Amino acid sequence: MSKYIKQLTSLVAMVLMMFVFASETMAAKKSKTMKNVLKKGFLRCGVSQGVPGFSNPDASGNWTGIDVDVCRAVAAAVLGDANKVKFTGLTAKERFTALNAGEIDMLSRNTTWTLSRDADLSLTFVGVNFYDGQGFMVRKSSGITSVNQFKDGISACTNTGTTTELNMRDFFDSRGIKYEPVAFEKADEVVAAYDAGRCDTYTTDKSALAAQRTKMSNPDDHITLPETISKEPLGPVVRQGDHVWEDIVRWSLNVMIEAEEYGVTSANADASKTSNNPAIKRLVGAEGELGLALGLDNDWSLRIIKQVGNYGESYKRNLGDTGILPDRGPNELWTKGGILYVSPAR
Amino acid sequence: MKLKLLSYFFFLLGAVDLFYKLFFGAIFESDSDFYYAYIRPFVTFTPFVFFAIGGIFLKEFRVRNTVEIYGTSKYKYYTPQFIVFTFTLLIFAYFIFNAQTNMDTRGIEFGFHFLRQESSFDVNFSLIEYDGSHSYARVYLVGLINTLLVAVTGIIFCTVIGVIVGVARLSPNYLIRKTAAGYIEFFRNIPLIVQIFFWYFAALRTMPLPEKTEPLFGVIFLSLKGLYVPGLIWENLNIFIYSIIVAIVAIILIKNYSNKLRDNEGKQLPVLYISIALILILPAITFLIGGVSAEVEIPVLKQLAKTSFIFEGGARIPPEFMALVLALSLYTATFVAECVRAGIEGISKGQKEAAASIGLNRKQVLNLIIMPQALRIIIPPTTNQYLNLTKNSSLAALIAYPDLVLVFAGTALMQTGRAIEIIMIVMFTYLTISLVISLFMNWYNKRIAIKEK
Numbered sequence: 001m002s003k004y005i006k007q008l009t010s011l012v013a014m015v016l017m018m019f020v021f022a023s024e025t026m027a028a029k030k031s032k033t034m035k036n037v038l039k040k041g042f043l044r045c046g047v048s049q050g051v052p053g054f055s056n057p058d059a060s061g062n063w064t065g066i067d068v069d070v071c072r073a074v075a076a077a078v079l080g081d082a083n084k085v086k087f088t089g090l091t092a093k094e095r096f097t098a099l100n101a102g103e104i105d106m107l108s109r110n111t112t113w114t115l116s117r118d119a120d121l122s123l124t125f126v127g128v129n130f131y132d133g134q135g136f137m138v139r140k141s142s143g144i145t146s147v148n149q150f151k152d153g154i155s156a157c158t159n160t161g162t163t164t165e166l167n168m169r170d171f172f173d174s175r176g177i178k179y180e181p182v183a184f185e186k187a188d189e190v191v192a193a194y195d196a197g198r199c200d201t202y203t204t205d206k207s208a209l210a211a212q213r214t215k216m217s218n219p220d221d222h223i224t225l226p227e228t229i230s231k232e233p234l235g236p237v238v239r240q241g242d243h244v245w246e247d248i249v250r251w252s253l254n255v256m257i258e259a260e261e262y263g264v265t266s267a268n269a270d271a272s273k274t275s276n277n278p279a280i281k282r283l284v285g286a287e288g289e290l291g292l293a294l295g296l297d298n299d300w301s302l303r304i305i306k307q308v309g310n311y312g313e314s315y316k317r318n319l320g321d322t323g324i325l326p327d328r329g330p331n332e333l334w335t336k337g338g339i340l341y342v343s344p345a346r
Numbered sequence: 347m348k349l350k351l352l353s354y355f356f357f358l359l360g361a362v363d364l365f366y367k368l369f370f371g372a373i374f375e376s377d378s379d380f381y382y383a384y385i386r387p388f389v390t391f392t393p394f395v396f397f398a399i400g401g402i403f404l405k406e407f408r409v410r411n412t413v414e415i416y417g418t419s420k421y422k423y424y425t426p427q428f429i430v431f432t433f434t435l436l437i438f439a440y441f442i443f444n445a446q447t448n449m450d451t452r453g454i455e456f457g458f459h460f461l462r463q464e465s466s467f468d469v470n471f472s473l474i475e476y477d478g479s480h481s482y483a484r485v486y487l488v489g490l491i492n493t494l495l496v497a498v499t500g501i502i503f504c505t506v507i508g509v510i511v512g513v514a515r516l517s518p519n520y521l522i523r524k525t526a527a528g529y530i531e532f533f534r535n536i537p538l539i540v541q542i543f544f545w546y547f548a549a550l551r552t553m554p555l556p557e558k559t560e561p562l563f564g565v566i567f568l569s570l571k572g573l574y575v576p577g578l579i580w581e582n583l584n585i586f587i588y589s590i591i592v593a594i595v596a597i598i599l600i601k602n603y604s605n606k607l608r609d610n611e612g613k614q615l616p617v618l619y620i621s622i623a624l625i626l627i628l629p630a631i632t633f634l635i636g637g638v639s640a641e642v643e644i645p646v647l648k649q650l651a652k653t654s655f656i657f658e659g660g661a662r663i664p665p666e667f668m669a670l671v672l673a674l675s676l677y678t679a680t681f682v683a684e685c686v687r688a689g690i691e692g693i694s695k696g697q698k699e700a701a702a703s704i705g706l707n708r709k710q711v712l713n714l715i716i717m718p719q720a721l722r723i724i725i726p727p728t729t730n731q732y733l734n735l736t737k738n739s740s741l742a743a744l745i746a747y748p749d750l751v752l753v754f755a756g757t758a759l760m761q762t763g764r765a766i767e768i769i770m771i772v773m774f775t776y777l778t779i780s781l782v783i784s785l786f787m788n789w790y791n792k793r794i795a796i797k798e799k
């Protein structure tokens with residue numbers, strides 16, 4: 001008898017709890033970060049202090065860039081509005097501390113995914129939104145066309161607190177070249193010093209080289225050498241331990257990439273609801289309950305595509321049309337010869 | 347006496363404990379929840395408990411003496427102290443406990459093991475041998491030495507400029523006086539950070555590229571990549587250095603002897619000339635018979651690519667260092683100059699007039715009468731300026747001078763992610779440097795204070 005009473009009580013309790021928490025989604029119950037974001041009504045996103053094409057504020061303080069678009073996608077998914085994001089410009093040095101201390105909800109700041117960062121810093125990298133590699137920029141007039149022409153005594157400007165410093169040492173040491181590293185805290189000072197002639201070469205991720213070149217006094221005087229000396233998969237980062245939040249950020253990014261794969265754009269997203277292809281219907285939430293599985297509503301992906309656009313649109317808007325990196329290179333879809341390949345949203 | 351010994355014992359215990367924890371981690375560790383929740387927060391700050399207990403015993407020792415002498419009530423004496431002590435301890439415990447809990451939930455370990463890891467990054471300027479294969483502890487040392495180098499150079503320059511400008515500000519010559527005042531008002535009222543950027547980027551923009559550099563005296567090259575001066579290649583450098591040390595010791599001995607001679611017999615020895623002779627002749631002798639030799643190496647232009655050149659050989663001062671020292675010393679010198687002026691003006695006019703009336707000339711009045719008295723007023727506020735300069739040197743990070751903040755609290759922090767540990771070390775380091783400067787200046791101040799015989 002008492003067994004039944006116990007079961008009955010627990011059943012009643014469960015029903016009651018469902019009423020109590022009906023207003024709060026399941027995800028919010030499970031994820032502390034999500035709960036915080038919903039409570040505040042905006043997403044706090046850590047970005048760079050200005051890398052054109054990735055995360056860069058314009059004169060009126062509006063942020064644009066492909067890193068910024070990932071934040072906007074998450075905001076669209078979670079809060080329903082891609083503009084409910086508060087961006088925080090962080091130096092390379094501050095970024096992980098800010099994330100770990102809970103000052104930002106996610107970090108989307110051209111950050112390289114490495115083992116030590118993933119494990120040592122208790123962070124979780126959720127995916128890759130840009131495949132990059134470290135390169136060198138030199139003055140055209142120097143006549144250098146390959147890293148093989150570097151000689152002892154070369155000075156290289158770069159950012160402090162990045163993987164760049166480590167790769168640079170590996171590169172020069174393996175070739176036995178003596179070099180002088182000149183490392184600044186902020187990217188603007190690196191550009192200014194290199195531009196003034198303090199260094200013979202400027203080294204960082206090739207995407208950043210392309211972006212920073214636009215800031216030089218004479219962009220055409222500089223060339224990026226063809227060699228790539230490292231792998232730099234850049235992607236958004238969250239704190240370790242909040243698995244629900246991690247999933248939301250990962251799939252917000254994946255949806256953008258998959259939308260491009262299926263040709264769903266911000267313009268035709270609504271129409272895709274009635275597509276004949278079940279995969280497209282699933283992607284925009286017209287079929288299946290993928291959003292609910294993440295603890296969101298079923299329109300989450302539709303909002304991302306409508307408000308932010310798919311990955312291709314984001315790339316074109318920020319890196320293609322601006323002339324920073326018109327050639328997508330490895331960041332083309334796997335179906336088109338690139339290495340952009342994400343797990344299916346199903 | 348027993349109490350005193352006991353207090354020293356606890357101080358020692360605390361120091362050993364702290365040292366051990368910093369470099370080797372906790373002696374006893376366990377994986378249980380209970381350990382993490384209750385024991386570890388306490389274990390983390392046992393050194394401070396030991397220090398506190400040592401302090402209590404030391405105080406007790408002194409109080410016993412006082413009580414014996416003056417008969418104060420012990421109870422009355424201890425209550426407020428006990429309250430303050432408990433309160434402080436609770437605040438510390440709260441912060442440590444909080445940090446510990448937060449770090450545990452995020453899975454961050456606290457410890458200084460990372461200091462032994464390979465740093466795997468290079469720095470552009472180091473006085474000691476360093477490359478990426480050295481440890482993070484070595485990185486700390488590199489940063490510390492670079493910081494000290496900037497601080498010491500800056501302090502010397504700002505003192506020289508400050509004293510000259512301070513005296514010039516009181517000059518009867520209108521032009522000199524106003525120029526000094528103008529300099530002070532100009533440099534004092536522009537933020538240091540702007541000045542550092544100005545000197546660095548202005549210098550970079552105006553200095554010539556290495557291949558276009560016009561040599562000074564045929565051997566010194568001031569280019570955008572640094573100041574290149576002829577270097578010396580030594581043989582048996584240590585013997586040469588020993589000879590200088592011997593000369594300095596000899597000078598001190600002679601100075602003492604001459605003071606005694608003056609006090610006892612009223613004779614004056616020409617100490618200055620003897621000193622100059624000693625410091626020149628002793629090292630010179632080592633060249634002749636000590637096997638010391640030095641070869642002058644003049645920097646030579648070397649081509650790296652069609653339009654990029656550097657100098658090779660000789661000694662090089664990086665532009666970051668020059669810009670930083672220039673900015674720091676010009677900025678701090680304005681404050682030192684004001685301290686010097688305050689000191690000189692603090693001496694009553696009668697002193698000057700009295701000195702003039704016994705026939706001393708202007709220079710003698712300044713050197714023998716005004717300055718010795720003014721120093722007592724000048725030193726304490728100048729100490730503050732030295733401390734400011736040292737702390738401001740941390741702005742080096744902005745212009746890529748590899749000081750403690752840039753390489754250790756910057757790059758090393760970034761590469762290891764050990765924010766709390768590294769910031770703690772850096773804080774204690776700056777604290778120690780500042781306290782040492784303070785102690786030295788206090789000692790000097792006491793030395794030159796008026797001694798009542």
